[in-house]
Amino acid sequence: MRLPTARARGAAALSTLVATALLLTGCLSIAIPDDDPDVVVTPEPGSPAPSPDDASTQRAEPAEPTDTVVCDASGAVITGEGHRVRVTGTCAVLEVSGDRNHVDAEDADVDVLQIAGQDNEIEVGSVRAITLAGNDNEVDARSGAAALELAGDNNEIDLSGRLEGGIVRGNDNEIDADGTGPVIQEGQDNDVG
Template sequence: MTTAPTIAPSDGSVVDCGDGSTGSVTGAERSVRVTGTCSQLTVSGTALTVDAGAATVGALTMSGDRIRVSAAAVDSAIIQGNDIALTVAGALGRLDLSGDRATITAGGAIGSLRVRGQDSTVKAGGGIGDSTIEGRGNTIG
């Protein structure tokens, strides 16, 4: 497995996973575009905006606060943090969300869902399979 470089703030604004490598976006108050097929994409920091609309992501890990990710396709996502948004154009196989005030939208189905936290919204155009919801004020549908 090859690894795409981690973008530091001075390195530019594009992560190219190529055909199956991993990518990483870190930092604060940045906008980054991701392209290619990422076997793993890790996004961590504060106030990050990641446009992966031209990418396919196997495993997505998001950690931090005020992170926004939009992607064409994501197989599975693990999200830890507050005020995080994830938009996936297609289906999302598995979502594990820990935090408050997240907004998750999938154009297709979400196969399995686990939410731990408060005041989050999860919407799936194709419905939601198995789900475990812990916390209050969450809107699932």
């Protein structure tokens, strides 16, 4: 019998944590029954959860042309590896969890962008807050951000507006903004400015 790898156990723990947080905040996720769920779209608050066979459940397949997810007020969750997804609409929370995903949300307004993983590329129109946990991620926003919380190494965040404040934990991260408020730095060789 093979035991799960540390990465698999960590991914399972992260998935459980994220699901619990979404349930506690009132965002019920619609999981796609598969060993590798890809894109999960959250329904409007108070609406019934569709069945897994419901055509409204949107899914992005690896190495396929870009699929589009229309975000609503409750948000959207994108999970998996190597997906290309386009996001439009207004998102309370846009969560990207996994590795090597490319998310084009330039036509979206996002309150909170949450990223967990490695080598993800996210382009976003407007964003109020960014939470990033991982390494080698790139975020390009056509706005500033009120808050940033970053934990990891070799991440790059480019804001077209001002960063009001935040915390950077890790090494060799680069945050480029048109002005910054107070940013706490814990680590080495971070470039914030």
